[in-house]
Amino acid sequence: MDAITISSVTKKFGSFLAIDDLNMSIRDGEFFSMLGPSGSGKTTTLRLIAGFEKPTSGTIALHGEDVTRKAPFERDVNTVFQDYALFPHVTCLDNVAYGLRVRGVPKAARYKRAHEMLDLVQLDAKAGNKPSQLSGGQQQRVALARALALKPKVLLLDEPLSALDMKLRQQMQVELKHLQRELGITFVFVTHDQQEAMVMSDRIAVFNKGRVQQMGTPSEIYDRPANMFVASFVGTTNFIPESVVSKNGMESGHYSIRPEHILFSSPSASISDKEHVSIPVTVFDSTYLGTEYRLLVRTGKGTTFTVVRPADEVVPERGSQVAIRWRKDDQVRLASVKGE
Template identity: 55%
Template sequence: MTDPQPAIRLTGLTKEFGAVTAVDHVDLEIAAGEFFSMLGPSGSGKTTVLRLIAGFEQPTSGTIELFGDDVTKRAPFDRDVNTVFQDYALFPHMSVLENVAYGLRVRGIGRKERIERARRALASVRLEQMGDRKPSQLSGGQRQRVALARATVVQPKVLLLDEPLGALDLKLREQMQVELKEIQRELGITFIFVTHDQEEALTLSDRVAVFNDGRIEQLGTPAELYERPGSRFVADFVGTSNLFDDAVSRALLGRGGVHSVRPEKMAVGSGETAADVRNAPGTVVETIYLGSGIRLVVDLDAGVRVSVLEQNDRNRVHDDERGDRVVVSWHDDDVVALGGADASSAPAV
């Protein structure tokens, strides 16, 4: 059962570096046992928030609470959190088991108990047979799991992960995303994960905070952020979106404002005639083969370039080529309003 007390509560959290405001009055609650991601481009403030929670930086103003306890002014070693970094920071001269047990040794835990707990931690990441090896004898994914075991063996209330998969190749990173989520569920520890990779955040998280210019642009579940982005920034950063400005929205939708439609919500064909379907003629400018899908880039006659993602399945009977005239279709329900000029006064569709 989830603890009703938030694992982390940030109130008015601000961090300034001279004239630069890296974190701008952030208010946030993260539930106990939650896999929570902070997503955003470089310089958006997400990593600074993580460092403030860890105690590596002190806020200019605001408070940080850990399970209701104000830890704002406490040193990193006096907070019940632990951090996993991208480079893992394993000791090369120690065995895997010694690396995992190191934090317990620093805390004065007796040898017998720390070895037993370290072995249990290695078992939790499925590396119980690797204890005698040195880090150099492990793969990148195995070293990442050793770093997780070392961080969790001291049983922190919150685990902070600073882009821990960034150094892995694509296939291993995808594999580790699944394993990381499984490990988090088994341990029941609150994970706070920082990444600039939107697919990674959507794959792993219970909830995601999208950061922009030191503030949280939008907070929600992966499905909420993807299906109903609250701003142009989120629509453009989380996944791929076709964005219609005010003029294009009026021409294609019959209403003003800025709107978005995801590429997979669009289709290329002869044009449906249902009342809730919009059709727009255009010209194919590029066809991109993706294996599992086909991405078509189409210049609509209304003056906007859109991307259409089609599944590469047995129902696909025709390959559109550059220069082909096509009709792009989408349903009204798949259009997301992002605000903008005269959006509120425009006629309804």
């Protein structure tokens, strides 16, 4: 049985259409991410699952039970917010035990559970500290422990890593994924960071303008984007000009090619064949990034392509006139954007 089933859900705020006829299922025990830019509908969807908002139409089911009109406390979910929402005047232990106290769990039992959860996130040694005495990453883990103390079947995470610096953020991504695998419960994670979603998720739903543009595994989303929005939002891509499409005998439409699939060759090799596309270009920028080179090249008609090559490869210098080349099998034909 799916953990969450969203059926024909629409959400309006006045005249603004936030969610447009959404149908989506989230599997039991998976790490599922909702990815998209600000205003795309991902956070509204999370709030609908949590019960903080009610849909204008449609239904939401948790493990087969219709919870569309149920209050948040009547749903077997818990939420970790972006600002953690810890009580500053009490200890970490009391923060973690708070939900259990509200539910009437006896003192000894709730503190035992709170210690277990702090130990799970490797913070039991800080049980007596107040939140102000912890780092941002530690506060985030206390918020996680508090949410997990109630043993929810689904944990909702609303951009909980956005306030952390990059290094700590990357560390917490690994820790979150490890924690989810250890517990085996469903995590639903909201983020606008496509790399974050790719690192942690079993599956990703890419949102834009209140609709899911594509849903799939990280590799499916990246290697076979469904449309121009997904191709441009997830990773870096190059859109192939119509002039190149028609010249190379491809069916009319929108195509993209990822930068790492493009190779360099000599200008004399800029002749396409049945399996490859080749274009003469000029290199106008080259950046060394430690593990790779990122180069910008321009065609005679002014189209810019991004090319990524490994750091141990010899790449052309700025100003060089070369050819770029890729396999037709590596390019992707893109559908129109949903909702437009």
